[in-house]
Amino acid sequence: MGVRALWRRAGTEARDLVELVLLPGLAAVLPWRWCFAVFKRLAHWPWLYGAQCRQALEQARLHGCVGDDERAWLAERRLVTLLDHADHYLLRTRGADWLRRHVQVQGQWEATGQAALLWTFHWGMGMWALRHARAHGLRAPMVLAAPGGPDFVGRAVFGWYIRSRMRSVELALDEPVIFVPGGMAGVRSALEQGRQVVVVMDVPQDQVAVTCVTTLLGRPVSVPAVLPQLAARQGLPVTVFYMGVDLRTGRRILRIAPLGVHRDPQALADAAFAHLDHLLRTAPAAWHLWAQAPRFFVARD
Template identity: 55%
Template sequence: MLVTFHWACGMWAHRHARASGLHPHMLLARQDGGGYVARWVLRRYARARVRTVALADGKQVLFVPGSMQGLRDALQQKEQIIVVIDVPPDQVNLTAPQQVLGRTVHMPIALPRLAVEQRLPVTVFTLGLDLATGRRDLRLYPLGVQDDAQALSEKIFAHFERVVRERPACWHFWSVADRFFADLPAGGQRQP
């Protein structure tokens, strides 16, 4: 399982993965029409981006909610999955508390649990850009197979906090930070 964040130049990582012989499935939020009412340019951009990801990866995009069976099938076939995990807690059903940027936030826990249950090796990656040289900076952080979902999540979000502190302007989700740092997700639930 490859884990990353809405940070810097992550789209380029798909091309790097394919050039290295990987053909991962990207796990993405379902692109329903609700968020695009009267925003046709944004809707077209989102659809184009999904197509670009699928072309770059050479694999079908898996949408959530709804693709858990597709996700399980891909994992059973030993295919790689890319997960962008720093999503607002109102976008997922199951969360667990994490310390991020000095605050307690509720982050997705289902995929770290799946990684633990299926004994999947996890690698966190980031792809930044050196503004002085224009060179891309791909960093890989292998976490291996973990035995505890909460501990795995903490390790993942420690990397998230590090990159956001290093280059805060590169985080794409400042516009939804109020949802990201929400006390408890509306309609969501804490980890049992």
């Protein structure tokens, strides 16, 4: 490896260390009120998550989801990203008391004790939603992409962080992760045992083999079809959930929306993604996949 490559590698590792460990890790050592005040100041620093935020802003602008104040949009984007990373450290250092004090809940879990699907999106921050689900009796392994691929090459800090975060997911749910690809056997096994399964549904269409078309922001998009088909075929209840934040106080807001049982997989997909459509219209900066929008906003039935 040449000198320039070494410098680039060092720069990448240093940025990952700051953005994924040192700054969000403040949540582990500071009182939350103080930490959130620091995070709100950091959110106005242009270098923080710079490339990611610029790509997200460009794509969100193309889809009419930015508005007139781009600085405010970027500050919200950085703050949500900081909080999402910070929740990994908070989960390792805080317990049920933090959950009761700092999470506001709208709706309730209805799938306790039966096979069910719990769907969420790459929006906001979800770690404490998982802890809340487990605290209320759900036994729900989560489906996650196995760590690996081009994003991990030359990024030791990033790899450590992702693997550690996956461990936090397991601790939050008290269940092992189901890795994909190849995870449908684990999903079926969990459902056969009367457990629930947590799945993040908004994945780019090129990552799944079978899709159906629904509508987001007035445009047709392709979304995963296998799980809506499975739920409809087996009569499984589906619950959509997602967690945002009060940008003034740092208080988490967990929304739980049971969809019940649908016998029509298309109607089920439409009902689930109507929630994401609402989130993209009302709080678009909190969606983590804007940089992947060209892969996501494609209609492939």
